[in-house]
Amino acid sequence: MMSRRTLILGLGNDILTDDAVGLRIASELSGDPMIRQAGAEVLCSTEMGLALLDLIDGQDELFILDSIQTTEAAPGFIHILHGGELAKLPGVSPHFLGIGEMLALGRELHLHLPEKVTIYAIEVADPFTVGNCLSPVLEARLPSLVNEIRGHILASVGRKRPSQELPSGCEAGVKHSGASTASDTQPETLFRAEA
Amino acid sequence: MTGPSVGGRRRIAIDPITRLEGHGKIDIFLDDAGDVERACLQIPELRGFEVFSIGRPAEEMPQITSRICGVCPTAHHMAATKALDDLYKTEPTPTARKIRELVYNAFMMEDHALHVYILGGPDFIVGPDAPKEMRNVVGVIQKVGLETGKRVIGMRKSLRELIAYFGGKVIHPVLGLPGGVSKGLALEDLPRFQQLAKDAVEFGEFTLGVFRDIVLKNESYVDMIRSEDYTHKTYYMGMVDDRNRVNFYDGQLRVVRPDGQEYATFHPRQYAEFIAERVEPWSYVKFCYLKSLGWHGFDNPKSGIYSVAPLARLNASEGFTTPRAQRAYEEFFQVLGGKPVHHTLANHWARVIELLHAAERIHELVNDPQLTGTDIRNIPQRTPSVGIAAVEAPRGTLFHHFETDERGLIRKANLIVATQNNSARISMSVEKAAKGLIRKGQVTDGLLNRIEMAFRAYDPCFGCATHSLPGHLPLSVTIYNSHREFIRRLQQD
Numbered sequence: 001m002m003s004r005r006t007l008i009l010g011l012g013n014d015i016l017t018d019d020a021v022g023l024r025i026a027s028e029l030s031g032d033p034m035i036r037q038a039g040a041e042v043l044c045s046t047e048m049g050l051a052l053l054d055l056i057d058g059q060d061e062l063f064i065l066d067s068i069q070t071t072e073a074a075p076g077f078i079h080i081l082h083g084g085e086l087a088k089l090p091g092v093s094p095h096f097l098g099i100g101e102m103l104a105l106g107r108e109l110h111l112h113l114p115e116k117v118t119i120y121a122i123e124v125a126d127p128f129t130v131g132n133c134l135s136p137v138l139e140a141r142l143p144s145l146v147n148e149i150r151g152h153i154l155a156s157v158g159r160k161r162p163s164q165e166l167p168s169g170c171e172a173g174v175k176h177s178g179a180s181t182a183s184d185t186q187p188e189t190l191f192r193a194e195a
Numbered sequence: 196m197t198g199p200s201v202g203g204r205r206r207i208a209i210d211p212i213t214r215l216e217g218h219g220k221i222d223i224f225l226d227d228a229g230d231v232e233r234a235c236l237q238i239p240e241l242r243g244f245e246v247f248s249i250g251r252p253a254e255e256m257p258q259i260t261s262r263i264c265g266v267c268p269t270a271h272h273m274a275a276t277k278a279l280d281d282l283y284k285t286e287p288t289p290t291a292r293k294i295r296e297l298v299y300n301a302f303m304m305e306d307h308a309l310h311v312y313i314l315g316g317p318d319f320i321v322g323p324d325a326p327k328e329m330r331n332v333v334g335v336i337q338k339v340g341l342e343t344g345k346r347v348i349g350m351r352k353s354l355r356e357l358i359a360y361f362g363g364k365v366i367h368p369v370l371g372l373p374g375g376v377s378k379g380l381a382l383e384d385l386p387r388f389q390q391l392a393k394d395a396v397e398f399g400e401f402t403l404g405v406f407r408d409i410v411l412k413n414e415s416y417v418d419m420i421r422s423e424d425y426t427h428k429t430y431y432m433g434m435v436d437d438r439n440r441v442n443f444y445d446g447q448l449r450v451v452r453p454d455g456q457e458y459a460t461f462h463p464r465q466y467a468e469f470i471a472e473r474v475e476p477w478s479y480v481k482f483c484y485l486k487s488l489g490w491h492g493f494d495n496p497k498s499g500i501y502s503v504a505p506l507a508r509l510n511a512s513e514g515f516t517t518p519r520a521q522r523a524y525e526e527f528f529q530v531l532g533g534k535p536v537h538h539t540l541a542n543h544w545a546r547v548i549e550l551l552h553a554a555e556r557i558h559e560l561v562n563d564p565q566l567t568g569t570d571i572r573n574i575p576q577r578t579p580s581v582g583i584a585a586v587e588a589p590r591g592t593l594f595h596h597f598e599t600d601e602r603g604l605i606r607k608a609n610l611i612v613a614t615q616n617n618s619a620r621i622s623m624s625v626e627k628a629a630k631g632l633i634r635k636g637q638v639t640d641g642l643l644n645r646i647e648m649a650f651r652a653y654d655p656c657f658g659c660a661t662h663s664l665p666g667h668l669p670l671s672v673t674i675y676n677s678h679r680e681f682i683r684r685l686q687q688d
Contacts, residue, residue, distance in 0.1 A: 013262065013263075014262065015247070015259065015262050015263065016263075046262070046367070048266075050309060050313065050348075050351070051355075053348075054352070101331065101332050104331070104332060104333050105313075105332045105333065105336065105344075108332070108333050108336045108337075108341075108344065109336065109341065109344050109345060109348060110341070128242050129242040129243040130242065130243040130244045130246070130247040130263065131243060131247060
């Protein structure tokens with residue numbers, strides 16, 4: 001019997017200030033021994049919509065880390081959404097394919113998609129300014145965000161461990177790999193913790 | 196579908212549409228009588244791009260700009276690469292130019308396929324009158340069939356593999372260098388791209404067939420395309436070759452008048468002589484217009500409002516270089532009553548024709564012996580100062596303008612993106628839809644759907660992030676009274 005595949009997927013734009021927060025958290029989690037031990041693969045992608053389908057196809061469980069701006073919560077607040085909440089397909093999207101639509105499309109095409117999807121949407125302060133550092137408020141909150149999400153993920157996959165102190169700082173952020181051999185089946189992978 | 200009416204004087208600050216990518220926020224301003232005075236699609240402005248760029252080597256701009264936008268990374272990469280050619284006054288070698296064109300047409304085709312089948316599909320493939328629960332990607336797949344759905348996904352994947360072969364990454368390509376490209380095509384890899392090209396042309400013809408069968412054979416669809424509700428008589432701009440035929444990668448910008456006559460043809464370097472931007476107090480969108488005609492308001496035909504994107508490219512050109520697209524071009528104008536076509540919804544059809552042209556161009560290029568040449572770069576020798584270039588992004592003309600010191604470090608950087616070029620006409624379309632459905636403060640059902648259809652035809656890009664929370668993207672319409680006070684928001688479920 002094949003082992004269960006779990007993917008932790010950081011999303012964002014690494015040069016739009018706080019929009020990178022999902023990438024930063026995933027970057028920290030990729031080096032975490034407990035996450036490795038739990039058998040979870042950690043990937044980052046700066047792509048969207050349909051392109052993510054290639055990453056998600058074949059996974060059993062999916063955790064997405066991304067930014068959000070509702071302005072109804074303080075920067076650093078973690079909104080936790082579940083796949084079922086995104087699965088409904090009422091009207092249509094003006095321009096793009098969201099995660100809910102992508103999952104629905106993948107199922108329609110009979111792809112193997114994760115039956116369990118958890119989304120950690122981090123409330124951000126500034127996702128509009130071009131820059132490769134988080135805003136100070138989010139930078140300060142980053143270690144605790146990593147710990148909270150790490151704990152939540154480990155609990156979810158059934159291997160919860162005590163949290164660890166993790167480094168922060170924009171220099172420790174996601175690094176782009178420049179020229180790479182990434183292909184469509186492995187798009188925009190900035191790092192891969194566990195194959 | 197519609198939310199409860201909310202009173203009070205609070206000026207709305209919450210924007211529930213969080214991902215930049217799909218920032219579908221519409222503002223509608225009413226007059227004292229409760230009728231629509233102004234409506235606008237708000238597009239968030241990217242902040243700090245120039246500050247971020249200043250002091251960086253110009254050679255980084257193709258990477259930086261492609262990272263800014265997750266929708267058109269290849270368009271930004273190519274526009275910036277061409278601006279570097281101009282900056283160093285170095286032309287790419289013939290092989291390098293063809294490789295760039297091949298990659299660019301693959302990108303155009305992939306992006307157009309996504310819109311035709313997935314994003315715009317609910318409006319035409321499923322149909323505007325279909326039940327709401329079917330007007331989405333699942334409805335599209337059910338209408339065209341599972342095999343076609345798989346074919347679309349497979350075609351897109353092959354095209355992305357081609358882009359990745361040369362550029363390494365689709366979203367952060369590293370292909371373009373001033374005077375050339377970083378990677379050539381190995382002869383042993385040619386056969387698979389020749390097969391891809393053959394498949395691409397078949398896919399293009401198939402897609403045109405799907406459009407004919409589903410849309411053109413349905414009289415009510417064609418009537419809707421032609422309807423006054425979705426018609427605006429503006430100027431049109433698009434890139435053309437030396438015989439005024441559509442070219443996505445390189446050429447002059449041609450502008451035609453609302454009567455179809457040529458207004459101007461200019462080199463991208465001259466963009467600032469021809470294009471100006473207007474800021475209105477009620478919007479943070481910059482509205483582009485033709486400078487010499489001036490700005491006289493949205494409703495005044497004297498205003499130099501112009502449009503870009505597929506319909507504009509067909510209107511501004513005199514045809515295609517490839518035979519299948521040329522035939523489809525002739526059919527397009529014949530069915531829609533001659534040039535120019537002013538019907539916004541005709542953008543969907545024009546996009547299908549462009550998809551076919553991109554496929555044919557890919558086919559031509561992979562069968563060109565020069566493509567596998569090994570001379571892929573001219574080394575820049577000149578001292579840099581100013582570099583300006585343009586490409587046709589899927590959603591319209593994209594300008595890049597860089598200025599550097601003598602060492603090639605950026606001193607000034609300016610972009611005019613496609614949706615900005617289109618912003619005035621998009622707002623006119625949104626406003627027309629709103630005016631038809633809001634009278635004396637009463638909102639008719641179907642407003643959101645009508646507004647969506649009005650602007651989705653342009654395939655607008657709302658920003659420059661790259662991803663997708665919260666998944667389903669609700670369109671949000673906010674209505675203000677004559678004192679600019681918030682009175683109501685309508686939002687999709």
